[in-house]
Amino acid sequence: MTLTKGSMRLTLGVYERAIQQRLNEWEAQNLAGRIWQRDATVWTAQTPPPPELLDRLGWLDLPVEMRAHVDEWRTFAEEIHAEGFTHAVLLGMGGSSLAPEVFQQTFGNRNGYPELLVLDSTHPDAVRAIENQIDLTRTLFIVSSKSGTTIETISFFRYFWHLMREATDTPGSRFIAITDPGTPLEELAHARHFRRVFNAPPDVGGRYSALSPFGLVPAALIGADVAHWLQLAGDMADACRLPASQNPGLVLAAAIGEMVRAGRDKLTFITAPEVAAFPAWLEQLIAESLGKEGKGVVPVVGEVLGEPGDYSNDRIFVVFSIGETLTPDREARLAALEKAGHPIIRLMLPNAEAIIPEMFAWEFATAALGALLGVHPFNQPDVQLAKDLARRAMKNAADPQDDDALSIENIDTVIEALRDVVESVAPGDYIALQAFLPPLPDIEASLQALRLEARSLLRVATTLGFGPRFLHSTGQLHKGGPKTAICLQLVDAPMVDLLVPETDYTFAQLIAAQARGDAEALRQRGQRIVRINLGHDVQNGLTALAGALNEAML
Numbered sequence: 092m093t094l095t096k097g098s099m100r101l102t103l104g105v106y107e108r109a110i111q112q113r114l115n116e117w118e119a120q121n122l123a124g125r126i127w128q129r130d131a132t133v134w135t136a137q138t139p140p141p142p143e144l145l146d147r148l149g150w151l152d153l154p155v156e157m158r159a160h161v162d163e164w165r166t167f168a169e170e171i172h173a174e175g176f177t178h179a180v181l182l183g184m185g186g187s188s189l190a191p192e193v194f195q196q197t198f199g200n201r202n203g204y205p206e207l208l209v210l211d212s213t214h215p216d217a218v219r220a221i222e223n224q225i226d227l228t229r230t231l232f233i234v235s236s237k238s239g240t241t242i243e244t245i246s247f248f249r250y251f252w253h254l255m256r257e258a259t260d261t262p263g264s265r266f267i268a269i270t271d272p273g274t275p276l277e278e279l280a281h282a283r284h285f286r287r288v289f290n291a292p293p294d295v296g297g298r299y300s301a302l303s304p305f306g307l308v309p310a311a312l313i314g315a316d317v318a319h320w321l322q323l324a325g326d327m328a329d330a331c332r333l334p335a336s337q338n339p340g341l342v343l344a345a346a347i348g349e350m351v352r353a354g355r356d357k358l359t360f361i362t363a364p365e366v367a368a369f370p371a372w373l374e375q376l377i378a379e380s381l382g383k384e385g386k387g388v389v390p391v392v393g394e395v396l397g398e399p400g401d402y403s404n405d406r407i408f409v410v411f412s413i414g415e416t417l418t419p420d421r422e423a424r425l426a427a428l429e430k431a432g433h434p435i436i437r438l439m440l441p442n443a444e445a446i447i448p449e450m451f452a453w454e455f456a457t458a459a460l461g462a463l464l465g466v467h468p469f470n471q472p473d474v475q476l477a478k479d480l481a482r483r484a485m486k487n488a489a490d491p492q493d494d495d496a497l498s499i500e501n502i503d504t505v506i507e508a509l510r511d512v513v514e515s516v517a518p519g520d521y522i523a524l525q526a527f528l529p530p531l532p533d534i535e536a537s538l539q540a541l542r543l544e545a546r547s548l549l550r551v552a553t554t555l556g557f558g559p560r561f562l563h564s565t566g567q568l569h570k571g572g573p574k575t576a577i578c579l580q581l582v583d584a585p586m587v588d589l590l591v592p593e594t595d596y597t598f599a600q601l602i603a604a605q606a607r608g609d610a611e612a613l614r615q616r617g618q619r620i621v622r623i624n625l626g627h628d629v630q631n632g633l634t635a636l637a638g639a640l641n642e643a644m645l
């Protein structure tokens with residue numbers, strides 16, 4: 092049976108009864124009201140509640156509270172517009188970069204306003220690719236970090252600061268910072284005479300910060316109507332005050348939560364092209380909030396829609412359409428999936444701008460899912476481990492003994508390692524392609540092809556993330572979530588390296604240490620991982636790897 096709730100249509104099959112019961116229970120317990128009242132018992136029985144709980148609920152008020160800042164942001168955006176900047180380059184990771192990237196990719200920059208580029212990779216080729224796209228003298232840099240200490244962000248800053256210093260006597264006039272009050276980044280920004288510092292509310296965690304200055308200052312800079320966005324988000328916030336069965340956030344949470352508890356934990360996003368960028372933001376929200384203590388929801392983003400035979404019964408499909416339907420071809424596939432018993436949650440958006448209120452609805456849903464699954468939805472306990480191990484790997488950077496990546500040139504060893512992996516595949520597993528490679532379109536296309544190959548050979552869910560970007564998104568889930576990840580970590584040997592000014596390391600050393608650190612953290616957490624070095628020629632390496640995967644299946 093299909094349930095319709097506002098612009099949501101849910102085909103829930105055998106799970107419908109449990110979901111309905113959950114909603115009734117939540118209504119009786121006044122869950123919506125208790126979340127808004129910031130009642131810690133929603134998530135914990137502990138007194139006092141654990142850290143990062145009651146002091147991380149500021150996102151509830153952003154749609155209203157941020158309205159007071161709109162004029163200031165608009166005036167600033169007009170100033171930048173009037174000065175003829177062609178690009179704004181955002182330097183940041185995870186919660187500080189994903190929402191702005193989604194905004195640029197979904198809405199574009201208004202005529203005459205700068206185009207927003209995001210740098211969230213420490214691969215030297217990625218840094219160079221940004222440098223090659225911009226005219227330094229007409230570029231504004233946005234250094235964005237809640238903590239103000241993230242190594243990637245500060246390294247990017249150092250690199251572009253030094254370039255800018257050679258181009259102008261007043262480099263600070265080309266930099267702004269977005270950060271919490273009193274962070275080392277704020278100090279740095281004052282010391283280097285940044286043009287502006289925008290402070291964000293400290294009681295909002297990174298992945299819940301899209302509607303704070305982290306998302307909205309960059310949005311204003313590309314010419315978005317952020318006042319209207321806050322209005323739309325405010326309407327959704329009001330809807331999320333309603334009793335559970337009419338509450339868009341709680342309906343999503345009950346549906347997803349009950350199906351995850353029944354083993355369908357691969358939340359697979361299918362979108363209309365107009366909103367194709369949106370799931371990259373949802374991915375961090377869901378994976379980092381819920382993937383801990385051996386539990387979690389695995390977001391599957393960017394995987395081509397297949398036939399029933401491509402999937403096992405661990406999937407929930409979430410479809411974002413503009414209007415009621417996708418293309419006839421994709422609708423036919425969805426109908427086949429529905430017939431095969433897969434649950435489908437459809438969100439029929441009136442237009443692309445509707446992703447803004449959806450952001451609020453999904454934040455509310457994620458907070459409620461934390462309660463349902465019994466995890467703390469606002470911390471990220473396993474991210475630190477990879478950071479610490481990366482730091483250790485930096486110290487041992489010169490020691491090749493320490494590098495256990497298999498070379499793609501030793502193809503037999505690679506096949507053997509893949510064979511072990513293939514033999515270990517069990518129902519409910521997923522392949523996580525972790526590519527510490529240049530995030531360039533041709534490489535991404537080859538990785539997508541490899542991913543498709545893996546899905547059809549192994550019939551498991553597949554995810555793809557570029558490192559170190561994914562460390563701040565799905566990284567928490569990989570380490571803290573269920574032991575169902577099979578991680579294929581891919582590294583390369585960059586042809587050109589870049590020194591990070593004011594430090595004693597290069598970008599190639601940093602990304603290599605991050606990859607090693609994460610591999611070690613994954614092993615310590617009991618996940619399966621194979622590391623493969625594709626050498627200098629990544630495309631050739633990927634072709635060889637696809638061949639090796641097929642061999643391993645024989």
Ligand SMILES: O=P(O)(O)OC[C@H]1O[C@](O)(CO)[C@@H](O)[C@@H]1O
Nearest residue numbers: 185186187236237238241297563
């Ligand atoms: O904004 P910051 O402090 O630089 O952090 C970036 C990202 O790193 C994390 O803290 C951990 O991966 C994310 O939660 C966050 O969005």
